[in-house]
Amino acid sequence: MLDVTKIRKDFPILNKDDGLIYLDSAATSLKPKKVIDAVLAYYQDYTANIHRGDYRLSLMASELYDKARENVADFVNVSATEIIFTSGSTASLNQVAYQFGLDILQAGDVILTTETEHASSILPWYQVAKKINAKIEYVPLNNEGLITIENFTKAMHDQVKIVVTTHVSNVLGHVNPIKELARITHDHDGYIVVDGAQAIPHMLIDLKDLDVDFYAFSGHKMLAPTGVGVLYGKRCWLDKMLPLFYGGGSNARFDKQGNITLKNTPEKFEAGTPSIEGVLGLSAAIDYLRDIGMDNVLMHEEELSKYLLTKLHELNNVIIYNPSVKSGIIALNVKNIFSQDVAAYLDHHHIAVRSGNHCAKILNNVIQVTDTIRCSLYIYNTKEDIDEFIRVLKDVTLEKCIDLII
Ligand SMILES: Cc1ncc(COP(=O)(O)O)c(C=O)c1O
Structure with missing residues (x-):
C-alpha cells in the first residue's frame, strides 16, 4: 500500500497553496525533492564534465554517472553495457530506426506495427520504409484498441522483419502482451522494438x-528531469550498430584520413556532453520508485483507475473510450463539447489534463474520434483528486466554457 500523504509531501509543486490537481502524468510526471536535490547537488557541489578530467570533481561526476547507468540497468534487469543514455524516447526510437532498421531492412520487407503508436514510435519507421521501399502493415486491433495474441499471430508472416509496438498506449492505456509478441516475432526470425515510455514509470519491467x-x-515520465532517456538494446545488436552521432567521448582515436576507432558499447553511442544532471536525476528517481516498490505503484494506479471509471460511469454527460482499461490512463470526452474547451474549464478549477490527439494521430481509425481528454494518474494522485475532477466535470456546460473564453 502506498502512503500517498507521505508521498505528496515529497513533491514541492503539490505543497503550494494553489490546490493543483495534476492528472497529466503521461505527458510528464511531477518531480520529487530527491530528484531535484540530485540535480542541484551536481550544479552546486561537483559540476564537471564526465570522463574528460583528471581532477577530483570530474572523477566524482564520472563515477556517479557510471553508477547511474548500473542503477538503470539493474532496474530493468539487463547489463549496464546495454543501456544507452539518450535525450528521451524519441531520440532512442529514431536511433533504432535509422541505425538498425536501415541496415537490416531490404526492399519489400515488412514493418509490422499498430494504429495506437505515438508519433515518436512510428514516424521514424515511415521514413525508413520510404528510403528502402519497405512496407508498413498494421495489426488489426480488437474493438477496444487492444492487440490480441490471436490478431498478432494472424498478422505475422515471414516478410515481417521488424515489429514496432508500444508497451502501454499513451491514449488508451492498454498494456500489450510484449513477452508473447516477442516470442512470436522471434519465431519468425524478426526483431521487436518496443516503445516503453508509458510502461516503465508504472510497473516493474524485466x-x-x-x-x-x-x-x-524517457526519464521525465518517471519522476526524472526532462532531456534524458534510455535506449536498451541487446548487446549483440548494439555491437553491430553504428552510432547516429559522432563526436567527443565516443571514439578511441581517429586520423586525418577519417579512420575512426569507436569505443565499445555503450560509450560509442554517446558522443558529446550528455545530460549529466539528467542521468543523475534519473538514477535518483529510480531509487525513489524502488523505495516505494513498483508493485505498490501499479496497485495504487489500478485502484485509482477503477475508482475513476466507476465515478465516470455515473455521469451521463461523458463518453469513455477505454472503459475496460486497468492502467491509469483514461480517455474521455464530455458530450458535445470540444475537448480543449473542457480542458481549459478544468484548468480554471486547477485541474491539469491533456486534450487533443496525444501524438497518436491515426488512432481515430480505431476510436472514431480525433480529440479526447486524457486523464493520467500516478503515485501522488488520490481519490480526493478524482472526486474534485468528477465534481467539476459533472458541472461543465458549453455555456460555461464559452463564458471562460469571452
Ligand atoms: C508512448 C509514447 N512514446 C513516445 C513518447 C515520446 O517521448 P519523449 O517526448 O520523452 O521523447 C511519448 C511521449 O508522450 C509517449 O507517450
Whole structure:
C-alpha cells in the first residue's frame, strides 16, 4: 500500500497553496525533492564534465554517472553495457530506426506495427520504409484498441522483419502482451522494438524476461528531469550498430584520413556532453520508485483507475473510450463539447489534463474520434483528486466554457 500523504509531501509543486490537481502524468510526471536535490547537488557541489578530467570533481561526476547507468540497468534487469543514455524516447526510437532498421531492412520487407503508436514510435519507421521501399502493415486491433495474441499471430508472416509496438498506449492505456509478441516475432526470425515510455514509470519491467530486441523510455515520465532517456538494446545488436552521432567521448582515436576507432558499447553511442544532471536525476528517481516498490505503484494506479471509471460511469454527460482499461490512463470526452474547451474549464478549477490527439494521430481509425481528454494518474494522485475532477466535470456546460473564453 502506498502512503500517498507521505508521498505528496515529497513533491514541492503539490505543497503550494494553489490546490493543483495534476492528472497529466503521461505527458510528464511531477518531480520529487530527491530528484531535484540530485540535480542541484551536481550544479552546486561537483559540476564537471564526465570522463574528460583528471581532477577530483570530474572523477566524482564520472563515477556517479557510471553508477547511474548500473542503477538503470539493474532496474530493468539487463547489463549496464546495454543501456544507452539518450535525450528521451524519441531520440532512442529514431536511433533504432535509422541505425538498425536501415541496415537490416531490404526492399519489400515488412514493418509490422499498430494504429495506437505515438508519433515518436512510428514516424521514424515511415521514413525508413520510404528510403528502402519497405512496407508498413498494421495489426488489426480488437474493438477496444487492444492487440490480441490471436490478431498478432494472424498478422505475422515471414516478410515481417521488424515489429514496432508500444508497451502501454499513451491514449488508451492498454498494456500489450510484449513477452508473447516477442516470442512470436522471434519465431519468425524478426526483431521487436518496443516503445516503453508509458510502461516503465508504472510497473516493474524485466527486459531480460520480455526478451525484446530494443526498448525505449524517457526519464521525465518517471519522476526524472526532462532531456534524458534510455535506449536498451541487446548487446549483440548494439555491437553491430553504428552510432547516429559522432563526436567527443565516443571514439578511441581517429586520423586525418577519417579512420575512426569507436569505443565499445555503450560509450560509442554517446558522443558529446550528455545530460549529466539528467542521468543523475534519473538514477535518483529510480531509487525513489524502488523505495516505494513498483508493485505498490501499479496497485495504487489500478485502484485509482477503477475508482475513476466507476465515478465516470455515473455521469451521463461523458463518453469513455477505454472503459475496460486497468492502467491509469483514461480517455474521455464530455458530450458535445470540444475537448480543449473542457480542458481549459478544468484548468480554471486547477485541474491539469491533456486534450487533443496525444501524438497518436491515426488512432481515430480505431476510436472514431480525433480529440479526447486524457486523464493520467500516478503515485501522488488520490481519490480526493478524482472526486474534485468528477465534481467539476459533472458541472461543465458549453455555456460555461464559452463564458471562460469571452
Ligand atoms: C508512448 C509514447 N512514446 C513516445 C513518447 C515520446 O517521448 P519523449 O517526448 O520523452 O521523447 C511519448 C511521449 O508522450 C509517449 O507517450
